[in-house]
Amino acid sequence: MTRTADNLDSTEAFDSEAYIDGIGRAARAAAVEMARASTQSKNEALSVIAGNIEDAEAAILAANAEDLAQASDLESALLERLTLNPKRVGAMADGLKQVADLADPVGETTAMHYRPSGIQVGQMRVPIGVVGIIYESRPNVTADAAALCLKAGNAAILRGGSEALNSNAAIAVCIAEGLLKTGLPDAAVQVIGTTDRAAVGAMLAAHKWVDVIVPRGGKGLIERVSREARMPTIKHLDGVCHVFIDTSADVTKAFDIALNSKTQRYGTCNTLETLLVARPIASRVLPKLIGAYRDAGVELRGCPEVRAMDPDIVAATESDWYEEYLAPILAIRVVDGLDQAIEHIRRYGSQHTDGIVTEDLGSARRFLAEVDSSSVMLNASTRFADGYEYGLGAEVGISTDKIHARGPVGLTGLTSQKWVVIGDGHVRG
């Protein structure tokens, strides 16, 4: 049974621990079945769910309208994320079909080789087990996350934002029916149907049932999960992304990349927040860029050298270099060159996505090797740091953690590798 909003109300007292215990137990049992499900049945389920979502467009939009009616006090960016329309419903269905087209990661066995003892050793990719995902606002995460977990052979427990409760429940019905129709356990994807905040606490404590937690949302959520989770987490902190325009950069590429990285979208974590420019090239690249940012309505905050070029630019303070604006604001600093750029990124960056624009192979090699971020880019917009752009089909999030999965997390990040040893009666001497 997929647990949805039926008969649950945030104001009614209920036992969240027992509720999560039931969900966790069902997820664990479903995970065993999912781990041995065939590629064919998983793909069939994804395709049936995609069809269900297309067929249920009217019901999903009606549920979304209910959510929107109750969410009128949300700020506009959140409202925009919450809103579904026929195009977005179609994109959800397409996302499921794309995940069906991806190669099945489960069972992939690599590097089997003989050891001097005579045994063969290799590694087999396997599901993690039960994946808990806690997210906010965007109902499409329900479909995306379910698709990736399902294809990777995991069971998923999804806890969306209370503001999207009806939308998520409508999508959950499409998923559950698709699983049942293809003979897979419907508990493989369970959508938490209560807005009780204690249920999140119970989920974070349920390390017996949940193998990994992926939080997707604002800082408050991430901090709560970091503090309370009793199981490993795959999480995303800030996205203070940099582009460094090296002395040897091509001026046209530098202009295009610096502009696109900031202005293609403002509210995303891979958006440029601080532009670093090598002093020798600053006067050739900055004036035109400053004009273009102005035309796009971007507020600029600069170091003294940048302000010397254009006194209308606001002075950047120390805190600006740490800032993830998520808004049409950009900090700009002139640096001596590559070393100071790398040092700036190390000091102020968030290890998310950082790029260099250069035609110099030595600078490129050093930047790509030495900048310790989840994505490093050469002559490309930071906006490419995204599961779809990387070919993962979708992403359950972008990780700024340093172990397990870094950057966009797709199927591989939702699996693990176990060792496989094959002998023919071999014993250890």
Add this chain to the structure above:
Amino acid sequence: MTRTADNLDSTEAFDSEAYIDGIGRAARAAAVEMARASTQSKNEALSVIAGNIEDAEAAILAANAEDLAQASDLESALLERLTLNPKRVGAMADGLKQVADLADPVGETTAMHYRPSGIQVGQMRVPIGVVGIIYESRPNVTADAAALCLKAGNAAILRGGSEALNSNAAIAVCIAEGLLKTGLPDAAVQVIGTTDRAAVGAMLAAHKWVDVIVPRGGKGLIERVSREARMPTIKHLDGVCHVFIDTSADVTKAFDIALNSKTQRYGTCNTLETLLVARPIASRVLPKLIGAYRDAGVELRGCPEVRAMDPDIVAATESDWYEEYLAPILAIRVVDGLDQAIEHIRRYGSQHTDGIVTEDLGSARRFLAEVDSSSVMLNASTRFADGYEYGLGAEVGISTDKIHARGPVGLTGLTSQKWVVIGDGHVRG
């Protein structure tokens, strides 16, 4: 400066937070240098350290004798682990040379491919940063762990057991001198020189400086680390390992593997603890095995069917199936066949190492795919689950976690992968 036991005493009050803060800050700075150290300089350091250890054999043995003199109240297994001799010192030096011979994992870039947008995307293997290792008794872990962390481009903070303080300090001197001689920062490997337990607490709280913690030791240590660590951990819980003798097993291979898995060494985590035998083959394989176990001095605890074959066998209770004996004791159960064996392992096992003995390809495929343990084995002794046997050169531990690293953790487990994007002025449309 490498912090060793100088001027520190467990009885003297000191500020463990400030102490760990100093160590952490130095480790973070050293990690930056280590991440860009050349393969050649890392290998040279390993080789110089190996030579230092060989040259310092007398000093290391004298320090070890001091530790042993103070540790006379330890139980014999722990004393055995603490004891160094010329052969063990030589093995430490050889281990360092073996790690020098391994390929450098840092910078390995895989699967670079073009995306429809025109960018090239791939993944580069990079150091994790600062690795904290907390371990007990065996001084050789100091050399092994330092070698692996160094080769993987990390900085290491090592906190050995208080009983091995002098031995570890003597080894630390060899490491620090080797690092300095080859121009690498000596803070790349710091050995905690206090037995203050508060220092462990401060280390577990120092998520600002330490990227991952690896505890190696008894249950008390693992539980404390799980509870207190504010950073990700790579850890090992129980090793309740199984061998399942399938109906179609070769009787000779089954005998050899079941005997070796239990008796080759009793105190290790990959030692067999419960033997499962398919009913149709039980009468052909068990009587001879029971005799051999008896000859080896192994106490047997069996299910009713096993006891029907030999009434001298003690009756196994429910708790025996969960037990990691780490001793010459073995539980034996007759099962219907493959399904019941997999179910038993799922219920009672610890997801460490489990093997099947069979000549049937279908059984082998199912067991290897469906048993969710860090190592799964076909026709081979469970005792092979080991970093050296797998060709990792050494191991910093065996992980029973499900994310990042499973099973023996070597160089790969001490690194991560970041995304690399290469364009030529590409922007997102």
